[in-house]
Amino acid sequence: MWCGAFRLKRAGNPLSGPVCQRRMTLVDHKKGVIEEMMMEEQAGMVKLSSSVSRRGFLKGCSLAAAALGLSEAMIPKLLEAAESAQRPTVIWLHFQECTGCTESLLRGSHPDIGRLILDIISLDYHETIMVPSGHQAEKSLHDSVEKNSGKFILVVEGAIPTAENGNFCKIAGRTAMDILAEVGPRAAAVIALGTCASFGGIQAAAPNPTGAKGVQELLSGVPIVNISGCPPNPVTFLGTVLHYLTFKRLPNCDKMGRPLFAYGRRIHDHCERRAHFDEGRFAEEFGDHGHKNGYCLYKVGCKGPETFSNCPAARFNDVDVWPVSVGHGCVGCTEPDFWDTMTPFYERLPEVAIPGTGIIADADSVGKKILGVAAAGAAIHAAAGIIKSKTKKG
Amino acid sequence: MTYEIKNVWSILLRLFHWSLVLSIIALVVTGLYVNTPWTNTTLEGSVSFPMATMRYIHFVAGYLFAAAIAVRLFLYIFGNRQERIWDILPITPRNIRSFVTTLGYYSYISDRHDPRLGHNVLAGSTYIVTIVAAIFQLISGFYLLFPEAGFWQGLGNGIFGSQQQGRFVHHLLMWYFILFAFVHVYMVVWNDVKSPEGLVSSMINGKKFKHKNA
Numbered sequence: 001m002w003c004g005a006f007r008l009k010r011a012g013n014p015l016s017g018p019v020c021q022r023r024m025t026l027v028d029h030k031k032g033v034i035e036e037m038m039m040e041e042q043a044g045m046v047k048l049s050s051s052v053s054r055r056g057f058l059k060g061c062s063l064a065a066a067a068l069g070l071s072e073a074m075i076p077k078l079l080e081a082a083e084s085a086q087r088p089t090v091i092w093l094h095f096q097e098c099t100g101c102t103e104s105l106l107r108g109s110h111p112d113i114g115r116l117i118l119d120i121i122s123l124d125y126h127e128t129i130m131v132p133s134g135h136q137a138e139k140s141l142h143d144s145v146e147k148n149s150g151k152f153i154l155v156v157e158g159a160i161p162t163a164e165n166g167n168f169c170k171i172a173g174r175t176a177m178d179i180l181a182e183v184g185p186r187a188a189a190v191i192a193l194g195t196c197a198s199f200g201g202i203q204a205a206a207p208n209p210t211g212a213k214g215v216q217e218l219l220s221g222v223p224i225v226n227i228s229g230c231p232p233n234p235v236t237f238l239g240t241v242l243h244y245l246t247f248k249r250l251p252n253c254d255k256m257g258r259p260l261f262a263y264g265r266r267i268h269d270h271c272e273r274r275a276h277f278d279e280g281r282f283a284e285e286f287g288d289h290g291h292k293n294g295y296c297l298y299k300v301g302c303k304g305p306e307t308f309s310n311c312p313a314a315r316f317n318d319v320d321v322w323p324v325s326v327g328h329g330c331v332g333c334t335e336p337d338f339w340d341t342m343t344p345f346y347e348r349l350p351e352v353a354i355p356g357t358g359i360i361a362d363a364d365s366v367g368k369k370i371l372g373v374a375a376a377g378a379a380i381h382a383a384a385g386i387i388k389s390k391t392k393k394g
Numbered sequence: 395m396t397y398e399i400k401n402v403w404s405i406l407l408r409l410f411h412w413s414l415v416l417s418i419i420a421l422v423v424t425g426l427y428v429n430t431p432w433t434n435t436t437l438e439g440s441v442s443f444p445m446a447t448m449r450y451i452h453f454v455a456g457y458l459f460a461a462a463i464a465v466r467l468f469l470y471i472f473g474n475r476q477e478r479i480w481d482i483l484p485i486t487p488r489n490i491r492s493f494v495t496t497l498g499y500y501s502y503i504s505d506r507h508d509p510r511l512g513h514n515v516l517a518g519s520t521y522i523v524t525i526v527a528a529i530f531q532l533i534s535g536f537y538l539l540f541p542e543a544g545f546w547q548g549l550g551n552g553i554f555g556s557q558q559q560g561r562f563v564h565h566l567l568m569w570y571f572i573l574f575a576f577v578h579v580y581m582v583v584w585n586d587v588k589s590p591e592g593l594v595s596s597m598i599n600g601k602k603f604k605h606k607n608a
């Protein structure tokens with residue numbers, strides 16, 4: 001049933017050629033029948049929404065295995081780990097953020113991933129979805145930390161403001177800095193979920209008035225993994241959790257602490273528009289001939305060449321899309337300081353600010369101006385030399 | 395007037411110089427293309443690969459550039475008297491004097507000219523700055539070329555930060571090289587006019603002409 005619903009969705013997706021064709025022929029010849037089928041399948045999906053089916057469970061684990069780059073032979077191991085009786089305790093802290101990471105995980109159009117995660121972990125504290133509030137909530141956090149000290153996984157969402165003693169973010173009267181300093185060192189491992197928790201995110205954009213920082217800058221002595229992205233892909237998060245459950249350690253990471261299985265490669269190096277890049281076919285502006293024909297988005301500011309992520313492979317929202325597939329360049333959301341270094345989003349490089357002048361312009365126009373000044377300087381210098389030698393002779 | 399012909403630049407130094415010239419020209423042209431590809435092939439299946447070709451030339455020239463810099467660093471230590479770094483580093487009294495004299499000479503304040511065989515120290519100092527800039531250009535270039543290799547990732551990340559920051563520095567340094575090339579060519583020609591000693595041709599045949607009794 002679930003699988004049927006999945007196929008139904010794909011049928012509406014122009015990118016999945018064969019399935020789409022099948023639907024067309026069916027529509028042509030037996031219109032009535034297929035409409036009935038769709039109704040049934042949709043009803044099936046509604047029925048499913050209360051729990052994860054065995055199929056959904058398998059599919060989620062296979063997705064995670066594929067994202068992790070594991071062979072099919074490993075899937076039973078993942079399943080075993082995911083189904084084991086001891087579900088790891090997870091404490092989920094929200095700091096300076098928009099909750100978009102949780103939203104995209106739990107309320108996306110791929111409900112099974114979110115539910116699967118909730119199925120394989122024991123979520124003791126998560127402000128967005130837990131029932132208790134007020135003192136009760138604080139008590140459950142405290143109890144869980146005490147009971148599972150050294151054993152729980154800590155998920156952090158959002159940056160931690162550090163300016164003015166961290167007063168910019170307080171929960172139950174305590175600053176984010178205090179809470180992290182208390183809970184963090186007692187975790188077995190920390191997952192920084194999203195670019196804010198990883199690198200500070202938009203809060204840390206210049207001039208960073210609240211002194212926002214990512215977890216790794218404030219916590220040491222505990223293994224930390226950064227699942228960056230704005231928002232991060234739920235599949236990457238699921239893969240990391242399953243990796244931890246199966247192998248009892250966090251996945252291998254790059255120099256910025258991001259798991260290599262998801263952030264080991266540049267977007268540009270596995271983008272479906274790459275052939276257009278190499279052949280020099282570009283969209284010059286949105287809506288032009290090149291854009292309509294699906295050419296490379298490099299000249300409209302795509303940051304794929306400098307961004308590490310699995311977006312072209314993992315894709316989003318169960319409809320197999322990612323920004324570049326629908327005609328918008330990558331904005332580099334998985335990279336540190338992307339609000340400062342990837343903007344202007346529709347240009348290739350950041351702008352140059354000349355200190356003390358208030359001039360902000362792109363590097364090439366500044367370069368050309370400086371070159372012009374140098375040329376004028378050389379001309380004056382040469383002229384002065386000529387005048388000097390003339391006057392000396394005369 | 396009588397002149398004496400002196401051997402100044404070794405063949406290795408001249409090779410370094412012209413490799414650097416050639417690679418910088420190629421790197422600036424292809425680098426600008428990589429930044430703003432000015433052609434746009436709307437013909438599909440034309441198999442022209444302009445971007446791939448430009449990048450290829452850029453990388454080949456990048457290796458030439460790297461080799462040239464390595465040779466220059468070698469010569470700073472093991473080259474002949476004029477080529478060694480002690481001849482141009484503005485830290486010894488003799489070199490500081492040359493630096494100041496040349497400053498006065500270039501700005502028409504005095505007519506006194508440093509008669510040394512190798513570089514005057516003002517020029518020599520800008521060359522050292524340029525070699526340092528070249529090393530950073532190399533590191534950022536290889537960081538962009540091998541983003542997944544642990545060595546370059548560690549180095550690039552430590553010095554520049556993310557790939558985008560590395561790319562930005564790489565692009566800004568290009569403008570340093572453009573400016574340097576312009577000023578360098580102007581000053582060399584100016585010197586050749588002001589005090590004829592075969593400065594331009596010395597980089598081709600390695601020889602300078604010096605006054606016998608100077």
Ligand code: HEM
Nearest residue numbers: 421422425426428429456459532535536538539565568571
């Ligand atoms: C004088 C020396 C050099 C100059 C002027 C230069 C210039 C440039 C410029 C302007 C860009 C485009 C960056 C952008 O705006 O996006 C670029 C890209 C690049 N350069 Fe260089 N470069 C130099 C040396 C090197 C060296 C030594 C290497 C190492 C092999 C190198 C490797 C690269 C790479 C890998 C890219 C990125 C190409 C891409 O992602 O498509 N460059 N260079």
Ligand code: SF4
Nearest residue numbers: 271274296297302304
């Ligand atoms: S669309 Fe972006 S990621 Fe894809 S090939 Fe072009 S520049 Fe690279």
Ligand code: SF4
Nearest residue numbers: 309311330331332333
């Ligand atoms: S395509 Fe780029 S901007 Fe979009 S989610 Fe992926 S890394 Fe972030």
